[in-house]
Amino acid sequence: MTDAPRTIHEVMDRYNLAFRLHDPTMLEDLISEECVIEDTSPAPAGVRHEGRRACLARWSDLAGDADLQFSPEPAEMLGDLAVAPWILRWGTGPHDWVCGVNLIRIRDGRIVEARGYLKS
Template identity: 80%
Template sequence: MIETARTIHEVMDRYNSAFRLHDPTLLEDLISEDCVIEDTSPAPRGARREGGQACLARWSELAGNADLEFSPESTEILGDLAVAPWILRWGSGENDWVRGVNLIRIRDGRIVEARGYLKA
């Protein structure tokens, strides 16, 4: 049976679901072995992770954290690039949240690059 690659929309729907539902298993076959992500922390430069396992470990840590509430906003697709804004909450206080955006490049149904940015 020939397997077809997921569309960018399918990848992003599953990626966002992993974080919304706190289910890192949804990420397992979405990440390319040569994936690179640039994270927002630690400030001010963030961290760079290279390779599928390193990227999966970082995202699994975040997705599995039930203390974080991830709310994706409407994603815009520009060729192989998904521009994915979001809101992240970590408490019930008035200032316990931040807005951000991920720039996620997808090829052949897998994430190959992601860069995260926060609004300060």
């Protein structure tokens, strides 16, 4: 891993860019060893991913999927917590999208926790 970005804003900008550009390599130095993701699927409670390797694999699958269009909306930063709303599209139909929000906790320039929620 390289030196971590220094601010929560830098981490979130790079995280969002990785998904928009479909470049999972941009995520590699953003995820801490103790990272935990509470995913949005499968419903109703999602799946928990623990550790850097599992979290990187999950996000790499999503970020690398060129059929998904991730559109982040402006996030609110509250100390070490980013409240990050987004829209995810997977087709061109009128119902081929969903809104959601991630609560992403960042410490020492790396993501340590992420909880995803969907609006349905």
